[in-house]
Amino acid sequence: MTAFGAKVAVARAVGAASRRSGRGGGTTLPGRLLLKLEPEALRRLGADLDGETTIVSATNGKTTTAGMIAALLEADGRRPVHNRAGSNMTWGVATALLEQKGQEGLFEVDEAWLSQIASQLDPSLIVLGNLFRDQLDRYGEMETLVDDWARTVEARTDRTRFVLNADDPAIADLGRDAGGEPRDGIAYFGIEDPSQALPELQHAFDAKHCRRCGHPYAYERAFVGHLGHYSCAGCGARRPQPTVAATEIELLGMEGSRVALRTPAGPLRLELPLPGLYNVYNALAAVAAGLELGVAPERIAPALAGMRAAFGRVETIEVAGTPLSILLIKNPAGANEVLRTLRLEAGEEGLDLWIALNDRTADGRDVSWVWDADFELLDGAVRRVLCAGTRAPELAVRLKYAGWPVEAIEVEAEIGPSLDRALEGAGGRLFALPTYTALLELRKLLADRGHAEEFWR
Amino acid sequence: MTELRLLALYPEQMNIYADRGNIVFLRRRCEWRGIGFEYAAAGPGERFEPGSHDLIYLGGGQDRDQRAVAADMVETKREALGTALADGAAVLAVCGGYQLLGHSYQLGEERLEGLGLVDLETVRKPGPRLIGNVAIEADLGSGKRTVAGFENHGGRTYLGSGEQPFGRVIKGFGNNGEDGLEGVKEGNLIGTYLHGPLLPKNAWLADHLIATALERRYGTRPDLEPLNDSLELAAHESARAAALD
Numbered sequence: 001m002t003a004f005g006a007k008v009a010v011a012r013a014v015g016a017a018s019r020r021s022g023r024g025g026g027t028t029l030p031g032r033l034l035l036k037l038e039p040e041a042l043r044r045l046g047a048d049l050d051g052e053t054t055i056v057s058a059t060n061g062k063t064t065t066a067g068m069i070a071a072l073l074e075a076d077g078r079r080p081v082h083n084r085a086g087s088n089m090t091w092g093v094a095t096a097l098l099e100q101k102g103q104e105g106l107f108e109v110d111e112a113w114l115s116q117i118a119s120q121l122d123p124s125l126i127v128l129g130n131l132f133r134d135q136l137d138r139y140g141e142m143e144t145l146v147d148d149w150a151r152t153v154e155a156r157t158d159r160t161r162f163v164l165n166a167d168d169p170a171i172a173d174l175g176r177d178a179g180g181e182p183r184d185g186i187a188y189f190g191i192e193d194p195s196q197a198l199p200e201l202q203h204a205f206d207a208k209h210c211r212r213c214g215h216p217y218a219y220e221r222a223f224v225g226h227l228g229h230y231s232c233a234g235c236g237a238r239r240p241q242p243t244v245a246a247t248e249i250e251l252l253g254m255e256g257s258r259v260a261l262r263t264p265a266g267p268l269r270l271e272l273p274l275p276g277l278y279n280v281y282n283a284l285a286a287v288a289a290g291l292e293l294g295v296a297p298e299r300i301a302p303a304l305a306g307m308r309a310a311f312g313r314v315e316t317i318e319v320a321g322t323p324l325s326i327l328l329i330k331n332p333a334g335a336n337e338v339l340r341t342l343r344l345e346a347g348e349e350g351l352d353l354w355i356a357l358n359d360r361t362a363d364g365r366d367v368s369w370v371w372d373a374d375f376e377l378l379d380g381a382v383r384r385v386l387c388a389g390t391r392a393p394e395l396a397v398r399l400k401y402a403g404w405p406v407e408a409i410e411v412e413a414e415i416g417p418s419l420d421r422a423l424e425g426a427g428g429r430l431f432a433l434p435t436y437t438a439l440l441e442l443r444k445l446l447a448d449r450g451h452a453e454e455f456w457r
Numbered sequence: 458m459t460e461l462r463l464l465a466l467y468p469e470q471m472n473i474y475a476d477r478g479n480i481v482f483l484r485r486r487c488e489w490r491g492i493g494f495e496y497a498a499a500g501p502g503e504r505f506e507p508g509s510h511d512l513i514y515l516g517g518g519q520d521r522d523q524r525a526v527a528a529d530m531v532e533t534k535r536e537a538l539g540t541a542l543a544d545g546a547a548v549l550a551v552c553g554g555y556q557l558l559g560h561s562y563q564l565g566e567e568r569l570e571g572l573g574l575v576d577l578e579t580v581r582k583p584g585p586r587l588i589g590n591v592a593i594e595a596d597l598g599s600g601k602r603t604v605a606g607f608e609n610h611g612g613r614t615y616l617g618s619g620e621q622p623f624g625r626v627i628k629g630f631g632n633n634g635e636d637g638l639e640g641v642k643e644g645n646l647i648g649t650y651l652h653g654p655l656l657p658k659n660a661w662l663a664d665h666l667i668a669t670a671l672e673r674r675y676g677t678r679p680d681l682e683p684l685n686d687s688l689e690l691a692a693h694e695s696a697r698a699a700a701l702d
Contacts, residue, residue, distance in 0.1 A: 141473070141520065142519065143520065209521065332475075365588075365590065366607045366609065367607075368474045368652065368653035368654050369475055371475035371657065372478075391696075391699070392695070393688065393692040393695040394657070394658065394695055396692065401478075401485050411688070411691065
């Protein structure tokens with residue numbers, strides 16, 4: 001056994017032991033250990049894959065998009081090594097490579113880790129979905145992140161093909177070289193159904209100025225946050241024409257959507273079981289990636305129709321006779337899309353909600369973002385809301401000032417007791433909107449009570 | 458009807474940490490008391506009438522936006538802002554907006570000229586950004602009160618010897634992580650690194666600003682009608698506890 005082989009064996013054994021002991025956190029322990037023993041482990045593990053490696057990154061939707069691409073590959077009879085539990089920094093990727101067997105790699109990667117992981121895994125395809133303001137305490141400012149991504153694309157041109165969102169100006173611009181000319185190996189996706197445009201631009205609007213000339217973008221329409229149809233009056237940069245485009249979209253609330261697509265392989269009609277325009281974007285990215293990866297076009301629609309939401313992104317389970325629908329919220333743009341979807345679900349009675357705002361490291365320590373999310377969208381549509389999480393009182397104030405009736409707002413920071421209170425009073429379905437670590441706590445609680453499997457099993 | 462006249466400076470450019478939360482908070486607290494709320498905004502290239510606004514808000518921006526705003530502000534707004542201040546208008550400048558009030562912001566080789574309305578300078582030094590929950594103690598004339606919030610800044614700010622800070626750091630970094638001072642206070646102007654929606658975490662400060670603005674317009678300081686602030690007080694406690702933990 002080589003020295004590296006011995007380290008791999010130790011890491012695998014520790015992972016297996018941790019799993020047997022039943023302690024949580026088994027998802028990344030082997031990878032963490034191996035990276036300690038061998039900082040360059042990703043490079044060596046990645047080189048062992050026979051097939052291509054695909055990396056997916058975005059502020060919002062990377063877990064779902066990667067899950068959709070996995071579904072497409074599996075429908076095509078391929079089994080990628082995939083960090084499906086959403087652990088998307090080096091140790092999560094290393095753990096997937098240690099513990100799974102497969103021909104090709106499919107990894108969602110945290111935005112701030114893209115350049116490092118891409119340089120080690122040498123992927124043949126990178127899918128970049130969007131950049132929204134998110135966890136500014138952790139990533140610093142968005143411009144810094146865009147510059148970092150631009151360096152990655154520049155360095156990898158000719159080695160890697162890219163699937164890029166034409167509707168996000170900062171992402172779309174990555175597909176052009178320093179002189180503004182289109183790079184080779186770029187496939188764009190976007191939405192082309194004007195009936196889905198927002199009535200007005202939202203507050204959390206993150207792409208105000210052209211990266212090239214500093215001039216403000218002019219928007220013809222926006223679909224989700226700053227994703228839309230834009231152009232720059234300063235240098236003439238405009239939205240590239242996408243090859244994979246949603247030409248007709250019908251949103252069906254929590255049920256999902258119907259989407260007509262234009263693709264290089266001909267038209268497709270999708271029935272997506274996941275709600276909201278944001279999931280239409282995820283599906284477009286996945287379809288574009290699937291076609292790049294050689295998935296047979298006729299397998300795409302059935303595979304996406306049959307897929308389940310990524311862990312905690314949207315799921316409904318039955319708890320003590322009450323349907324509980326869980327929708328992750330973690331930043332303004334993502335939360336706005338959840339709120340728009342819920343607006344469609346509000347009947348005459350109004351919605352029953354449980355919202356949990358945590359401020360742990362993985363959530364971002366700064367909870368300012370709740371004031372950028374448009375909770376006003378549900379003004380007049382809420383019957384009762386339980387505010388939970390480490391910063392529950394600040395969430396309650398946000399909701400009060402969004403115009404929600406103060407008598408509808410209750411505060412109970414502890415996850416378990418607050419959920420019980422919310423379930424007891426719920427008239428019908430209860431919608432749970434946790435931030436990331438609150439979602440982990442919620443899943444653990446539900447698993448302990450026998451309502452849901454723990455995700456790492 | 459009594460009316461609060463608020464002017465937001467560069468709301469499109471300087472809003473990086475959900476600064477609009479402060480405006481929403483002020484607006485509601487006026488509405489619930491039957492105080493009118495007149496909102497105006499002045500963006501790039503736009504001038505304003507110093508006598509027409511009693512509370513002026515300036516938020517934080519990304520470096521690129523701040524650069525563009527700094528030059529424009531010196532050209533189109535410095536004079537009016539100085540006049541408004543001298544005449545007793547309340548000014549709240551947060552994070553990047555706070556930095557712009559001083560003489561300059563040194564970013565490596567580059568020096569951004571500020572408004573020079575208060576005697577302070579900001580320098581981007583090597584080393585980590587100053588990030589985290591923060592609690593300070595401030596006295597705005599009604600005894601010592603706590604202000605709680607979140608800070609995230611690469612720049613270190615140093616006050617001139619004649620300037621008073623907004624408060625003293627209980628926990629966190631403040632102006633520079635060295636001298637225990639946070640923000641600046643001069644007349645009715647407050648500059649602070651407690652960024653984004655700091656008023657929703659400190660309702661008393663919002664009411665202080667409303668009262669100061671109404672006093673400037675109507676000549677007497679009003680006794681604001683008390684509101685049921687149980688959620689707001691709990692939010693303040695929560696933010697304070699997050700800093701002190």
